[in-house]
Amino acid sequence: MSLSIPLRRASPPNPSIPRIQCRHATLIRRPKRPYTFTQLVTLSDGSTYTQRTTxxxxxxxxxxxxxxxxxxxxxxxxxxxxxxxDSGKLRAFRDKFGRGWDASRMQERDEDVDREEGEAEVEGRGEMEEDNLMDLISGYGQEAEEKGEAAGSRKAKERSGKGKGGER
Amino acid sequence: MLQAAPWRRKSYQCLYSTRKTSTFNGMTELSEDVVPESSLQVPGPSEEHIQRFNPIARSKRRRSQLPPSRYQFRPPRYYRGPLHPHQPPPPSSPASRLFVPGPFSLPRLEQTYHSTLAPDLLTLMYTHHPPGTLPGPSGPRLRSWDGSSPYHKNRPLRAPRGSPVLPLLRRPITFKNIPRLEKIHVHSFLKDAGVDMQYLHVAGMVLQAITNARAKVFKAKHSIANFHLRKGNPCAVVEVVMPRIKEYKGVSGRSGDSSGDIGWGFSPEIVGAFPEVEINYDAYPPRMIPGIDIVCCTTATNDKDARLLLSSMGVPFYGKHIN
Known part of the structure; x- marks a missing residue:
C-alpha cells in the first residue's frame, strides 16, 4: 500500500525548468581579480623597484x-x-664579556707586531682583486693560453718598468 | 540597395515562371512535396519603401538622444552554445564579460629580460654557421628495425632508446625564439581539504595573496587539490623569499620535465615568509598554510636552456644538472 502513496517532494517542481536534457545556457562569470597595490621594494643594498602586489x-x-x-x-x-x-647568543655573550674575545680582535692582537706589513697586504689584496676583474674582462678567451700567470701579470709588467726588462 | 532591389524582383519573376513550366512538364507530384515558399522568393522592398528609407534624416529629425542601451553593446550573460544566434564576443574584446584589462605596469623582470637577459641568452645559445655551409645532418629520431625477424616488415619505426616518448626538437636559437618565461603554475595539493574545507579556503587566500590571481580548485578522486595558474614573474620569489630560507642550496639540478619546464616546492614555513603573506600573517591559521609547488613554464624546448634562463633570472641550481 505504501507504494501507491505518491512520494512527497520537499518543494514543488518548477514548471519552467524543462525535464528533458538539453543544452542549457552557461553563465559567463566575470573574472575575479584581487585588488593590487603598488609597492616600493627596497633591497638590502638600497636598490629599489616598484611592483604590483596584494x-x-x-x-x-x-x-x-x-x-x-x-x-x-x-x-x-x-x-x-x-x-x-640568528638566536642572539653571540650578542648576549658580547654584552656580558665585551668584544675582546672576537676572532678578529684576537688576530689583530697577534698582528699588532707587524701592522705595517698587514696594511701593505690589504692594499695588495685590493690591487689583486682589480687585476683579476680586468683579466676577466679582457682576457676571457685567452684563459688557456695564459694559464698559471693570469693573476698579477699586469702588475708584474708595471713593476718591470717600461716592459723591456723581461717577459714576466 | 537601390540597385539590388530591381534585380531581386526580376529573379523572383523568373523563379515563378520556371515553377509554372515545371507543372506543365508533369512534375506536379514533386512540386507538391516541396514547399514552394522560400526566403529567396520573397519580394524585395517596394519602391516606396526604398524612397522612404533614410536613416540619416531620421536621426537628424530626432529631438532627444536614444536610451543608452541603444548605443551600447551588451554581451549576452549566458553562453547558449555555438548554434545560438547571439554569440558572446571574444574575451579580448573590451565588451566581453571575460575581458581582463591590462597590463597596466611593466614589471622590472620583464624590463630586465628585454634589455639584458634576452641578448645575453641569444649570445650563449646561438650557433653560428658560416654562410654557404649547412649544419650537419641530424640523426634519425626514430630507430628502424634491424630486420632480423620477418615480422619486422612494415612495422612502424621503433621509439628512441630509453623512453617511448620523443623528446622535443631544439630548433636553432635566433632572435625570434629566445627562450622566455611563458607562465608560472603555482600549485598546492591539500590532502586534508577532504576533511576540513577550511584548508581549501586558506590555501586559496594564500595563493591569491602570492600570485595576484584567483585560485582555481580542482577536485581529485579522494582528496582535493588546489591549483592555480598565473602569467607573471618570480621576482619577489627570487629576490626576497629564496634568500630567507635557512641552509638553502637552490633548486635541484634534476628538476625539470625535459621539455623546458622547471619546478620546485616550498614548505609551509617558507610560504609564510612571502612578504605578501607575512604582512597579514595573523589572518591565516598557522597550521593551515599550505606548501606550494612552483612550475616555471618556459618556451625553451629542453631543460638546459630553461635552466640557463632561470639562472639568469637569479634562481640558483645545485647538484648534477640532468637535461
Missing part, C-alpha cells in the same frame, strides 16, 4: 635578500666572513 604596505624594506646572501654572491669576502647570529 600586500597593502606601500614600502617593503627587506633585510635579507639576494644582495646580502652568500649563495648569490659567492665571490664576496665580506659576506663569507659574516657571522650568523
Amino acid at each position: 600586500s597593502p604596505a606601500p614600502v617593503y624594506k627587506s633585510t635579507k635578500d639576494t644582495r646580502n646572501t652568500p649563495l648569490w654572491n659567492p665571490s664576496s669576502q665580506k659576506l663569507l666572513n659574516m657571522e650568523s647570529d
Whole structure:
C-alpha cells in the first residue's frame, strides 16, 4: 500500500525548468581579480623597484635578500666572513664579556707586531682583486693560453718598468 | 540597395515562371512535396519603401538622444552554445564579460629580460654557421628495425632508446625564439581539504595573496587539490623569499620535465615568509598554510636552456644538472 502513496517532494517542481536534457545556457562569470597595490621594494643594498602586489604596505624594506646572501654572491669576502647570529647568543655573550674575545680582535692582537706589513697586504689584496676583474674582462678567451700567470701579470709588467726588462 | 532591389524582383519573376513550366512538364507530384515558399522568393522592398528609407534624416529629425542601451553593446550573460544566434564576443574584446584589462605596469623582470637577459641568452645559445655551409645532418629520431625477424616488415619505426616518448626538437636559437618565461603554475595539493574545507579556503587566500590571481580548485578522486595558474614573474620569489630560507642550496639540478619546464616546492614555513603573506600573517591559521609547488613554464624546448634562463633570472641550481 505504501507504494501507491505518491512520494512527497520537499518543494514543488518548477514548471519552467524543462525535464528533458538539453543544452542549457552557461553563465559567463566575470573574472575575479584581487585588488593590487603598488609597492616600493627596497633591497638590502638600497636598490629599489616598484611592483604590483596584494600586500597593502606601500614600502617593503627587506633585510635579507639576494644582495646580502652568500649563495648569490659567492665571490664576496665580506659576506663569507659574516657571522650568523640568528638566536642572539653571540650578542648576549658580547654584552656580558665585551668584544675582546672576537676572532678578529684576537688576530689583530697577534698582528699588532707587524701592522705595517698587514696594511701593505690589504692594499695588495685590493690591487689583486682589480687585476683579476680586468683579466676577466679582457682576457676571457685567452684563459688557456695564459694559464698559471693570469693573476698579477699586469702588475708584474708595471713593476718591470717600461716592459723591456723581461717577459714576466 | 537601390540597385539590388530591381534585380531581386526580376529573379523572383523568373523563379515563378520556371515553377509554372515545371507543372506543365508533369512534375506536379514533386512540386507538391516541396514547399514552394522560400526566403529567396520573397519580394524585395517596394519602391516606396526604398524612397522612404533614410536613416540619416531620421536621426537628424530626432529631438532627444536614444536610451543608452541603444548605443551600447551588451554581451549576452549566458553562453547558449555555438548554434545560438547571439554569440558572446571574444574575451579580448573590451565588451566581453571575460575581458581582463591590462597590463597596466611593466614589471622590472620583464624590463630586465628585454634589455639584458634576452641578448645575453641569444649570445650563449646561438650557433653560428658560416654562410654557404649547412649544419650537419641530424640523426634519425626514430630507430628502424634491424630486420632480423620477418615480422619486422612494415612495422612502424621503433621509439628512441630509453623512453617511448620523443623528446622535443631544439630548433636553432635566433632572435625570434629566445627562450622566455611563458607562465608560472603555482600549485598546492591539500590532502586534508577532504576533511576540513577550511584548508581549501586558506590555501586559496594564500595563493591569491602570492600570485595576484584567483585560485582555481580542482577536485581529485579522494582528496582535493588546489591549483592555480598565473602569467607573471618570480621576482619577489627570487629576490626576497629564496634568500630567507635557512641552509638553502637552490633548486635541484634534476628538476625539470625535459621539455623546458622547471619546478620546485616550498614548505609551509617558507610560504609564510612571502612578504605578501607575512604582512597579514595573523589572518591565516598557522597550521593551515599550505606548501606550494612552483612550475616555471618556459618556451625553451629542453631543460638546459630553461635552466640557463632561470639562472639568469637569479634562481640558483645545485647538484648534477640532468637535461
